[in-house]
Amino acid sequence: MPRWIWIVLIGLVSLAACTSATGNPAAQAPLPPTAPVITPEPPTPTTRPTTAPATPAPSPSPAPTTPAAVVDPTRLTYALERIADGFNRPTHLTHAGDGSGRLFVVEQAGRVWILRDGQRLAEPFLDIRALVGSRGNEQGLLSIAFHPQFAANGRFFVNYTDTGGDTVVAEYRVSADPNRADPASARVLLQIAQPAANHNGGLLLFGPDGYLYIGTGDGGSAGDPLDAGQRLDTLLGKLLRIDVDNGQPYAIPPDNPFINRAGALPEIWAYGLRNPWRFAFDPAAGMLFIADVGQNAWEEVNVAPVDAAGLNYGWRLMEGDQCYRPTNCDPSGLVLPAAVYGHDNATGGCSVTGGEVYRGMRQPALAGVYFYADFCTGNLWALWENAGAWQHALVARLTIQTTSFGVDEEGEIYLLDRAGGVYRLASQKLPD
Numbered sequence: 238m239p240r241w242i243w244i245v246l247i248g249l250v251s252l253a254a255c256t257s258a259t260g261n262p263a264a265q266a267p268l269p270p271t272a273p274v275i276t277p278e279p280p281t282p283t284t285r286p287t288t289a290p291a292t293p294a295p296s297p298s299p300a301p302t303t304p305a306a307v308v309d310p311t312r313l314t315y316a317l318e319r320i321a322d323g324f325n326r327p328t329h330l331t332h333a334g335d336g337s338g339r340l341f342v343v344e345q346a347g348r349v350w351i352l353r354d355g356q357r358l359a360e361p362f363l364d365i366r367a368l369v370g371s372r373g374n375e376q377g378l379l380s381i382a383f384h385p386q387f388a389a390n391g392r393f394f395v396n397y398t399d400t401g402g403d404t405v406v407a408e409y410r411v412s413a414d415p416n417r418a419d420p421a422s423a424r425v426l427l428q429i430a431q432p433a434a435n436h437n438g439g440l441l442l443f444g445p446d447g448y449l450y451i452g453t454g455d456g457g458s459a460g461d462p463l464d465a466g467q468r469l470d471t472l473l474g475k476l477l478r479i480d481v482d483n484g485q486p487y488a489i490p491p492d493n494p495f496i497n498r499a500g501a502l503p504e505i506w507a508y509g510l511r512n513p514w515r516f517a518f519d520p521a522a523g524m525l526f527i528a529d530v531g532q533n534a535w536e537e538v539n540v541a542p543v544d545a546a547g548l549n550y551g552w553r554l555m556e557g558d559q560c561y562r563p564t565n566c567d568p569s570g571l572v573l574p575a576a577v578y579g580h581d582n583a584t585g586g587c588s589v590t591g592g593e594v595y596r597g598m599r600q601p602a603l604a605g606v607y608f609y610a611d612f613c614t615g616n617l618w619a620l621w622e623n624a625g626a627w628q629h630a631l632v633a634r635l636t637i638q639t640t641s642f643g644v645d646e647e648g649e650i651y652l653l654d655r656a657g658g659v660y661r662l663a664s665q666k667l668p669d
């Protein structure tokens with residue numbers, strides 16, 4: 238029987254937060270507890286309509302102007318609440334922002350499924366397996382992004398690796414059935430040749446400015462042999478920003494940073510990235526979080542104001558906060574990470590999965606905290622701002638391989654397990 242079980246954790250230790258901006262978190266601290274997997278009570282029946290409403294969901298309330306109590310995510314314990322299971326290599330989860338309450342789960346091989354109240358609908362929302370190549374670990378259908386006015390215009394966008402191994406960003410539209418896309422509506426916006434199977438980036442997100450942001454990897458192999466991250470004449474190793482509401486197939490926003498620089502590609506918003514598999518906006522704080530997967534030694538999370546154009550995140554001059562190539566690099570002018578962790582099985586990992594900022598209702602003590610995880614070890618970290626400085630801590634150990642985070646329309650955070658599970662991040666305050 239499904240039950241809400243909080244497993245009592247014996248010998249629970251609170252973890253001292255790392256107070257420096259960088260450095261291996263908790264290098265000498267005891268490890269945090271394993272987050273138990275719990276099964277929630279069956280959802281109570283809702284009166285949710287079976288079709289999406291015609292009007293868009295109201296915008297989230299603005300952040301309060303006076304800060305609440307001091308945030309300290311180390312004063313909570315964490316659990317994974319199993320919402321659904323049985324997906325085949327899920328890569329992404331999001332919502333349509335249309336007030337329907339639906340979650341959309343992307344499978345690597347090329348399908349998108351709808352979850353409604355924890356139940357997967359019988360037919361996929363989208364099935365483009367015939368177009369998608371997913372032989373490589375980092376290839377496949379990698380994300381979906383719904384237009385900010387999706388409820389009115391039915392437009393959404395996907396990022397996938399095609400059968401030739403190259404990246405495609407394409408637009409689709411929903412059909413007359415709100416739970417099925419129209420496969421004939423495909424419109425390719427962008428194709429990026431991929432020199433190797435790995436480092437394809439893959440996330441699409443609409444920013445608070447209404448533009449579509451596209452994360453791209455450095456083209457792969459190892460060590461960025463093309464120096465793509467630092468070059469402005471390639472779309473590889475970048476965060477791109479395009480206007481999907483104008484132009485054909487898209488327009489360049491007039492305030493993109495390199496539109497007037499000779500030899501630079503106008504789509505570039507930020508550069509110096511290796512494989513920004515996942516990034517996230519926190520509109521309430523006006524910040525952009527980019528988790529960049531490292532090479533041999535360091536994983537990193539970067540934070541910058543959403544309107545800071547043309548930033549250089551350092552790769553391959555630097556990996557994390559260390560010089561990579563050349564080993565005596567000059568870091569001036571580069572954005573250094575807000576948090577790094579090493580390739581260390583106990584307190585670090587091998588591949589960062591960027592997460593989400595908590596803006597939900599269930600756990601107000603976590604407002605504004607960014608959660609991220611390591612794919613290999615299951616370590617779960619929190620990153621938060623404290624008196625103007627970014628602070629991070631290892632807060633739990635997960636028993637899943639986190640391929641992606643996502644949020645629902647209420648701002649609750651979800652994690653996807655490569656083995657097929659969908660989990661909601663749950664937490665409880667430790668006694669004072």
Ligand SMILES: [Ca+2]
Binds near residue numbers: 509552574
């Ligand atoms: Ca970097």
